[in-house]
Amino acid sequence: MHFDLASGVALHVIPTKQFKMTHVLITFTTSQTRDNATARNLLANLLETSTHRYPTQTALARQLAKLYGAYVGMGVGRVGRLHTVRLRASFVNDQIAGTNLFAQVVDLINEILFHPLIDDNEFDGPTFRIQAHNLRQTITALYDDKQFYANRQLMNLYYPDEAVLRVPSFGRVADLANLTAQNLVPVYQDMVDRDRVDIFVLGDVDPAGVRDEISQLPFSSRAVSSLSPYYQQPPHPAVRRKVEHQPVVQAKLNLGYQLPVYYHDQNYYAGLVFNGLFGGTPYSKLFTNVREKASLAYYATSRLLPFTGFLGVQTGIQAVDAQRVTDLIAQQLAELCAGKFSAEQLAEVQDSLINQYRASHDLANNILGRQLLRALLDLPPETAVTDKINAVTADDVSRVAQLVKMQATYLLSGEK
Amino acid sequence: MDRQTYQEFNRIIYRRRLANGLLVQLLPMPGFQKTYATFSTDFGSIDNHFIPYHEEDPVLVPDGVAHFLEHKMFEKADHDAFDLFGKLGADSNAYTSFTQTSYLFSTTSHLHENLNVLLDFVQDPYFTAQTVQKEQGIIGQEIKMYDDDADWRLYLGLIGNLYPHDPMRIDIAGTVESISQITPEVLMQSYRTFYQPTNMNLFIVGNLDPEETLSWIDQNQGAKNFLPAETPRRLFELNDPTAHDVIPFRSLTMNIARPKVMVGLRGIKQFTDGRARLHYKLAVDLLLDVLFDDTSDNYLRLYNNEVLDDSFGYNFEMQRGFHFAYFSSNTDQMERFADEVVAILESADKQIDAARTRFTGIKRAELGRLIGLLDSPEAIANRYAGQLFDGANLMDEIQALKSITLDDLYQVAADFINPQGISVYQVVPHHQ
Known part of the structure; x- marks a missing residue:
């Protein structure tokens, strides 16, 4: 079932009795550029760490524990040339929980997406520093997996030097140095205000009830531009x-x-x-x-x-x-x-x-x-x-x- | 057929022990397209010392036999069981742990035929010198691949510290040297001892009709002759049950960029009752959450001081005859990480005192995680540990978890946390 919540913001509800869990996926989609992948990955890390109401990851984790250990996490992904920031949530369905868990999780998603720890136009300094540091370490450690490393090296050979797809969806260590607690704020605003947004809800749910709850997320209308995931390049003259x-x-x-x-x-x-x-x-x-x-x-x-x-x-x-x-x-x-x-x-x-x-x-x-x-x-x-x-x-x-x-x-x- | 209903989750499990001793369990999951079946024997990498079926003298078989046997079971004189599954549209696989070997398939069609393939290939051993030799090459590659895997080396290195004279210290696949000693006779001896129906169980989950499925299994098993049953005589004994042989520290240099450290804790309590063991396991899981999960002050403090990062993880492993916990992270502060983890473990009582308000959330979160597994046929079947937990399935585990209180944690902390059981292993980059 499909609902348009605002221009460029679509809700897709998939009711099923198959699962004991309810799943929510929210994607923010835009074309990947050479610069935005690293910034958006760091942004995803910051958003899932803390909010105004839950200013430390511990406060946020304690709230999630109360919601039957609901999982709410953010990350990045790619569909061809399109870069997506993804929020995923999964939690015990309301029937088993015996309470309105869905509404409480949506409330928490609202906090995470619309009340990040930004004051005076900058992200909280200590949180920014530690998340930037951790992302650097996480990306570095990825290359310790030799299978992964070899695959990245092949991609660098395959794509021409200037190709956007050479930059992995999770970003590059070298780009982190250019990111600050200030210049990540416009990246955030761009994402929530301008990206194409798709919201998916799967589980034993009532579509009209889901629409009413999800409508409380304050997404504004945005220009709907056509985004193509397809990528082509001319063949190399020699292997x-x-x-x-x-x-x-x-x-x-x-x-x-x-x-x-x-x-x-x-x-x-x-x-x-x-x-x-x-x-x-x-x-x-x-x-x-x-x-x-x-x-x-x-x-x-x-x-x-x-x-x-x-x-x-x-x-x-x-x-x-x-x-x-x-x-x-x-x-x-x-x-x-x-x-x-x-x-x-x-x-x-x-x-x-x-x-x-x-x-x-x-x-x-x-x-x-x-x-x-x-x-x-x-x-x-x-x-x-x-x-x-x-x-x-x-x-x-x-x-x-x-x-x-x-x-x-x-x-x-x-x-x- | 015995049936047990779990009202809360709208699930029924059907159970029957066949005349030949094989335990069959069936769990229908309405709405699912897939059927997932596991056929398992209580035979794993640590079972290298035993008195073979119908013999008198003990044998010590080369390291890696259980895993080697798992690979070799698929190959027959004129075909490979893997291809039979393929022709029937099913995916099949197998895995070996310290104490168990499982054969499995997953299918969305031809359930009856696939079940016959599974039962038939596992119950029809065929080993020749030539096929054994070929497999030595393939498994040799597998072992070498893991040699480059820093996380695997960290884990195996730590277990080597915790059990320096016990078979767990060796990779489940064995070593290139040990598998070179495997012969068809060795495989057959292990097979006859541990692949008897009485030592095995069949667990089928997902899209199935219980009556019909059981009749297929009955038909298949009824048409076969089995040797008289004989309980496997394992001679496994820990070198030192009091854990005074634990190596406190070792370190390995590898071609990696970030240092990795793992702290291990080996428990020494022994159990005779499976449900008591399950209760202990679930209580330790909650204890570790109280001490280290992301709702704890410990975690936030160590995270903010960069003693650990998002790679931090901990786990408790309960196996037949031994159990241990481990805590690991990538970190530039390896010594401090180890010191902090040990200090937290040693002050467990105080930490439990301080966790009164958090405990409801911690327990609910653990319940939520287990309930989430109810949506996965694979998780339900793979998690089933047979005798170890006296036949408890995932639904039983959820019920058992509900009964655990904060006060239970003091007892398990006292039982589990012993200073001689603590050890540290590091994997360090070349340049450091």
Whole structure:
């Protein structure tokens, strides 16, 4: 059920008796720029830490504990080129709690979004300093995960130097130095006053009652500009390659390809099935041939990013095998182009994708994620997804495989 | 079939012990599309010392056998069980812990056929020298991958401090060296001892009809012959049950940017009754919340002094025969972090005194978290710990939690917090 609360502010209510918990997702969406990701992530951290009524994180945490340990948290995410600040809340439903928990959580959300700890046009100094410090540490620690590190390095090869998408959705340590308790206030105001806002409520709720409660959040009308998540870049004239040496036990070999298949274009479902056969499922060629048959890798997977036209392969291998693994991956791709896979493999991957799709209806966060995409893209509810997956033919898969263009390779090796 | 109704949550669990000794439990979840099934044996990485089925002499098997067996169960002479699930549209997996091995699938179609695949592949062992050798390569890679994982090294390093002469100190997967000693005979010996139906349980949650599902299981099990049951004879004994062998401190240098520290506390209380053990576990969970959760003054003070940050976490692990808690954070003040955590633990009584007003909120928050798990078929099945908590399921756990009072915490604090059980492990960047 859909309600327009103000211009540019939409409420989507999904009533269901399936869950014991109620879930709320509020997203603030705007185009990502080179500068806004870090600022918006720090802002999300500040907002979820304290408010005027709950001026320390302890005061806020104590209030949440009283609400049956309601979870209310903020973070950032990305849909293609669009940057989102997200507030998520989940809490025991009113029937089990035996009280009007929903109204009390909305009241707390009101505090968090509209009464942040800002005085005289600046965020509270000590809170700002510690959150900025922590965000620096958190981003730094992310790169201690070598799989993550290798993936970021590949992205830096894949995207041209000036591309906005080179900046991760969670931001960069270097940008933190430019942020202050003062200049984050206009970032906040921009977000609450100008961003596109979508509010989703999922659970055993009454839509009219939800609308009445949510209407109390003082969102103002805003200009509705069209936002597109889609990103394209011209192919690189030559494959970009990088080898890096660090004291690691297991080497990471990551490959980046361009695959111009986009969410809900005519090749979308063929692209999903292709990726499932390549490395996106346990029935894929990468899993069975590189990991299982050749024992060359502990993991070997692929993933398709359907808003940016990017296809990535990640593997964990022995550094000495790098060339063999590279050749073997190329061979798997060539076989997909040539239609060398059995009808049985194709059916397995289709069944697996259908199982994943059906099972995703049992997870509140997946339901909300799908609703968010629908809302941002202004698409009607999806229908006959299983039929569309089943309709993909072997020829469709080969046709999509032939669109794949190698763009970048990155190897993190422990050996010199 | 025995049934138990949980009115408050609108859930019914169906239970039956089959003629062969297998315990079957079924929990329908109306409105869900998925069915999630786990088939588990009480056999984990610490069970390396036992008297094999129908034999007289004890054996000491190489580290990592339970996990190796888990990998090898899927592979048969002419097929892989994993592919059978795939052909039936199901996802399957397996995992091994210190004390348990579980095989599982998740499906939205062909439940009957998938159940047969699960029961059949786990009850039909097939090991050859050649397949064992191939697996040594795959698991070797898995072990190496974890070598680069600083958080895993921190955790395993701390357990090595807490139990320096017990099998928990070794990675669940074993070592490259230990798995090289595994043979088909070793696997078969462990299999016969621990994979008897009497030592296993089947837990199915989600989209299912209990009568029909049970009839399928009956049919499958009734058609098979099993060797006479024999209770597994485990010889596991802690090297020092009083925990005086705990190593107080060790540190490891790794290629990372931020230092990590973990403080551990090993408990020494032993239990004979599963429900008493569950009560203790839930009370310790609440005690740790009182001392360290984000509603505590301790947390705010340490956070504001940058002794800990958002990576801070703590957990209590209760297993068959041992239990411990750990507290960890990324921090530039590793010594201070350890000192502060120990000081808070040692002043537990005073901290409980001061928590009278917070306790209702803490308990409600813990209840809310457990109630949230009721929406997840996976969480309900994976959380089930069998004998350990005398068959308690998630709903029983919620009921048990409700009965715990603030005054119970004084007793568990006295039982759990012993100075000789405390240890610290650090993972430090190269340049420091």
